[in-house]
Amino acid sequence: MATSYSSLFHSSLASTSLTHKHKHLHCNPKLAFPRRRYPAVVSCSASSDHHSSSSTAAAAAAATKFRRPSDENIREEARRHRSSANTTFSAKYVPFNAGPDSPEWYSLDEIVYRSRSGGLLDVQHDMEALKKFDGAYWRDLFDSRVGKTTWPYGSGVWSKKEWVLPEIDPDDIVSAFEGNSNLFWAERFGKEFLGMSDLWVKHCGISHTGSFKDLGMTVLVSQVNRLRKMKRPVVGVGCASTADSRGYSVGCASTGDTSAALSAYCASAGIPSIVFLPANKISIAQLVQPIANGAFVLSIDTDFDGCMKLIREVTAELPIYLANSLNSLRLEGQKTAAIEILQQFDWEVPDWVIVPGGNLGNIYAFYKGFKMCEELGLVDRIPRLVCAQAANANPLYLHYKSGWKDFKPVRANTTFASAIQIGDPVSIDRAVYALQNSNGIVEEATEEELMDAMAQADSTGMFICPHTGVALTALIKLRQSGVIGPMDRTVVVSTAHGLKFTQSKVDYHSKAILDMACRFANPPVEVKADFGAVMDTLKTYLGNKSF
Numbered sequence: 001m002a003t004s005y006s007s008l009f010h011s012s013l014a015s016t017s018l019t020h021k022h023k024h025l026h027c028n029p030k031l032a033f034p035r036r037r038y039p040a041v042v043s044c045s046a047s048s049d050h051h052s053s054s055s056t057a058a059a060a061a062a063a064t065k066f067r068r069p070s071d072e073n074i075r076e077e078a079r080r081h082r083s084s085a086n087t088t089f090s091a092k093y094v095p096f097n098a099g100p101d102s103p104e105w106y107s108l109d110e111i112v113y114r115s116r117s118g119g120l121l122d123v124q125h126d127m128e129a130l131k132k133f134d135g136a137y138w139r140d141l142f143d144s145r146v147g148k149t150t151w152p153y154g155s156g157v158w159s160k161k162e163w164v165l166p167e168i169d170p171d172d173i174v175s176a177f178e179g180n181s182n183l184f185w186a187e188r189f190g191k192e193f194l195g196m197s198d199l200w201v202k203h204c205g206i207s208h209t210g211s212f213k214d215l216g217m218t219v220l221v222s223q224v225n226r227l228r229k230m231k232r233p234v235v236g237v238g239c240a241s242t243a244d245s246r247g248y249s250v251g252c253a254s255t256g257d258t259s260a261a262l263s264a265y266c267a268s269a270g271i272p273s274i275v276f277l278p279a280n281k282i283s284i285a286q287l288v289q290p291i292a293n294g295a296f297v298l299s300i301d302t303d304f305d306g307c308m309k310l311i312r313e314v315t316a317e318l319p320i321y322l323a324n325s326l327n328s329l330r331l332e333g334q335k336t337a338a339i340e341i342l343q344q345f346d347w348e349v350p351d352w353v354i355v356p357g358g359n360l361g362n363i364y365a366f367y368k369g370f371k372m373c374e375e376l377g378l379v380d381r382i383p384r385l386v387c388a389q390a391a392n393a394n395p396l397y398l399h400y401k402s403g404w405k406d407f408k409p410v411r412a413n414t415t416f417a418s419a420i421q422i423g424d425p426v427s428i429d430r431a432v433y434a435l436q437n438s439n440g441i442v443e444e445a446t447e448e449e450l451m452d453a454m455a456q457a458d459s460t461g462m463f464i465c466p467h468t469g470v471a472l473t474a475l476i477k478l479r480q481s482g483v484i485g486p487m488d489r490t491v492v493v494s495t496a497h498g499l500k501f502t503q504s505k506v507d508y509h510s511k512a513i514l515d516m517a518c519r520f521a522n523p524p525v526e527v528k529a530d531f532g533a534v535m536d537t538l539k540t541y542l543g544n545k546s547f
């Protein structure tokens with residue numbers, strides 16, 4: 001189960017003081033830059049762009065080598081190349097799923113997490129402005145930015161800046177060049193366990209803080225950085241207090257990954273962060289991340305849903321900016337993982353994308369990323385989405401099985417997939433929308449199923465987290481029932497790095513889990529430091545093995 005850190009760590013946690021000391025611009029893009037050529041913002045994307053006038057290959061090579069003066073950093077270089085074309089596009093908050101006639105909207109520079117009716121918000125882009133450029137233009141633009149260090153496009157998120165936060169000044173962006181995560185061809189796993197040849201794992205967890213949360217957090221913390229520079233006071237929904245812009249911090253409730261990302265990005269920008277963690281319900285690796293990054297860490301004797309309730313109450317009273325995915329800014333970054341998948345397939349659309357779900361922001365983020373690509377002509381359809389939940393924390397699954405009748409939160413039980421131990425997901429409406437509009441499916445995984453799937457995947461060269469085990473279980477079930485075919489191109493989204501969850505692997509491989517057969521356990525063999533003993537052991541092993 002999720003590591004009980006009380007014995008290992010809680011004593012030091014207790015004894016140590018962890019207190020760390022709209023406008024919407026519309027301009028004619030033809031005036032800004034000619035069609036089919038990169039806009040000025042793009043000209044920052046590749047060093048060769050700056051030197052296209054070089055007449056010889058040698059000059060071009062030299063120019064590439066010295067693309068900026070030695071006393072200039074990449075931010076300054078970006079500033080030198082910047083133009084007003086940055087403001088061609090715009091975005092605003094609108095009530096989630098509001099019709100086109102809804103008059104309610106907010107500037108992204110306002111601090112607002114909920115609509116007037118108390119519903120969720122969404123970031124709505126000026127699609128008409130984006131549509132002035134065709135799909136081929138956007139595909140080429142995004143492709144041109146991959147693998148560069150040009151600020152801020154070296155990031156997989158900010159390489160899609162026009163679709164994310166179009167109006168933010170690159171100077172305000174806080175980025176670890178996140179995204180561009182590898183899409184792993186799961187050749188052996190697909191072939192041996194599922195008879196599939198086109199199975200892929202999108203490793204969003206191979207990232208700065210080890211989870212997909214980095215994709216959203218770079219956007220949220222960048223916007224906070226901008227607001228602080230603008231000296232915008234934080235006035236939360238229902239918040240009585242205002243504060244000097246320099247005086248507020250950013251906070252979240254977390255099952256361990258949001259807190260890690262928040263604290264890292266805040267630390268990088270020098271912004272104070274506060275994290276509410278459910279005591280003894282996250283892994284040690286996750287716990288130590290915000291501690292190391294200097295966040296103010298509250299270990300609270302409740303579960304994630306309890307922490308979420310508390311942070312919502314607290315952010316309504318204190319000048320603390322809410323960093324959970326209730327804040328729709330986060331999803332703008334997370335949606336770029338969907339765009340990346342299409343990009344990695346050369347803009348061919350996979351048949352299925354399977355995403356583990358907890359607070360349920362990410363499944364909507366994927367939907368939104370795919371949908372924008374369809375609407376803007378980069379692709380002609382979207383994949384079918386599957387949301388996978390742990391059976392011990394399965395409110396969405398129950399809702400789906402009831403035919404989307406009344407949604408009822410559940411009390412989430414302990415699960416090895418501790419980051420999705422959530423019973424009352426804030427983004428339930430977003431998830432239902434995403435699934436209904438993508439011909440989607442919800443599946444669940446028991447503890448034994450998810451741990452076996454994780455062990456099987458690891459045995460084929462991956463090192464995944466239990467949440468990815470949940471997603472793989474959904475795939476196994478849908479293959480077995482024939483819903484997913486052997487030739488279907490399928491992407492399983494891996495949401496966190498396996499190294500954050502080593503205790504669950506240790507428990508599994510030492511067969512130390514009550515009522516679990518641990519069928520794929522591979523425990524180490526203890527051998528005396530003696531040549532004969534080692535030889536005997538190896539001969540037995542080699543004799544039993546069919547390679």
Ligand SMILES: Cc1ncc(COP(=O)(O)O)c(C=O)c1O
Pocket residue numbers: 211255257258325356357358359360361362363419420465467495496
């Ligand atoms: C590792 C991991 N996987 C999956 C999820 C689920 O994402 P979401 O809450 O957006 O559904 C989370 C967080 O909730 C997570 O930390």
Ligand SMILES: N[C@@H](CCOP(=O)(O)O)C(=O)O
Pocket residue numbers: 252253254255256257258259323324325326358359361419420
């Ligand atoms: N798994 C999450 C839970 C909170 O989700 P969020 O996307 O709403 O921040 C975590 O790591 O905390």
